[in-house]
Structures are given as structure tokens and as C-alpha cells.
Amino acid sequence: MEKVTVYTKYNCVQCKMTKKFLEAQGIPFKEINIEEETQFVEELKASGHRQTPVVAVEGLPAFSGFRPDVLKKISA
Numbered sequence: 001m002e003k004v005t006v007y008t009k010y011n012c013v014q015c016k017m018t019k020k021f022l023e024a025q026g027i028p029f030k031e032i033n034i035e036e037e038t039q040f041v042e043e044l045k046a047s048g049h050r051q052t053p054v055v056a057v058e059g060l061p062a063f064s065g066f067r068p069d070v071l072k073k074i075s076a
Helices: 013-025 039-046 068-075
Strands: 004-008 029-033 054-057
Touching (some): 004 013, 013 029, 013 068, 054 068
Parallel strands (some): 004 029
8 A cells, every 4th residue: 555645737847757756766655636636636635735746755755846856755
């Protein structure tokens, strides 16, 4: 089971970079496109996120944007 969930949108450069980084590190993740699964939009807004990607990692606070510094900690 994936411990990482990436909430993405179409044409989102930071989303693509985040997914590429995770793939390169061999980290399995679940992708949820919020334009296809709109029920997640309000949930993400309610938790203060205003941009994609939103990366949710089991045991860590969720964060927005492409953050290789945080992603590296996941792979450790």
C-alpha cells in the first residue's frame, strides 16, 4: 500500500516534477487528479492548500508544491 498520495491537476508542471522525482526515487504513490475527482477540492481547500500538487505522506504533514527537500526525507 502506498504511503504517499499526490493530488494533481492537468497541465501542472510542479505536479509532473513531483511525480517524476518520486518515480526516480522508486517511491510508490497514489495519484488523485482533483479535476477528475472533484470531491477532494474542498477537502484540500479546507486544510489550507491553494495549489497543486498537494503531497500527503503517512505520518507527516501534507505540503503543497514541488519540494525535493521534503521528498528526499520520504525516500530515506
